[in-house]
Amino acid sequence: MDKKSMVADLAALVTAESPSSDLSAVDACADVVADIGERHLGSAPERMRIDGRQHLRWSFGAEPKVMLLGHFDTVWPLGTLAELPWSVTDNIATGPGVFDMKAGIVQLFHALASLPSLDGVVVLLNSDEEIGSPTSRALIEEQARQVDAVLVLEAAADGAVKTARKGMSLYCVDIEGRAAHAGLEPERGVNA
Incomplete structure (x- = not known):
């Protein structure tokens, strides 16, 4: 893998700001991702638009075995580059989205480009x-x-490999009962 090419690809991705809330910015970034992917993988992605959002998929071979999963949207609002510009200093790249997860996308494309065959690989971004x-x-x-395995190439602190991911769930819980003072009148309450 060519470091200079990887840095150039990362610069292109980071400077294509892509806050989740701005569909036109995310679409513009999808074009950059698609161009980088096509250059390294030799084929254009399948572009899927669901409820106005664009997602990209590359599939190789008849039977998928491994999926490489990632995302190109970021938490950084449009205009963050003015305050946190793209830079590389002492071999450390900074800018909105470098760590989460544009560097992982660049690594994904460069790693796949080095393989003799992509048969059985699916990339979904x-x-x-x-x-x-x-x-x-x-x-x-x-x-x-x-597929048999899904790998997410999102960065980890200190170069570690992530073997699990936390998630989130939202719940709405309705509880019915009757409040009463537990010490003075517990018999008047109904424990929910």
Whole structure:
């Protein structure tokens, strides 16, 4: 892998700001991701638009075995580059989205480009991970059921390998009962 090429690809991705809330910015970033991917993988992605959001998928071979999963949206609002510009100093790249997860996308493309065959590989990159993947969740789940393994190339602190991910769930719990003072009149209450 050529470091200079990787840095150039990362610069292109980071300077294509892609806050989840700005669909036109995310679409513009999808074009940059697609161009980089096509250059390294030799084929254009399948572009899937779900509820106005664009997601990208490359599939190689008849039977998928491994899915490489990632996202190109970021939490950084449009205009962050003015305050946190793209730079590389002492071999450390900084800018909105470098760590989460544009560097992982660049590594993904460069690693795949070095393989003699991509048969059995699926790459799925979504545009709504930072807001809980509302439009890509079903797509991710469907694709994941078809493969033996899913790898997410999101960065980890200190160069470690992440072997698990935390998630989030939202619940609405309705509780019915009757309040009463537990010490003075417990018999008047109804424990929910």
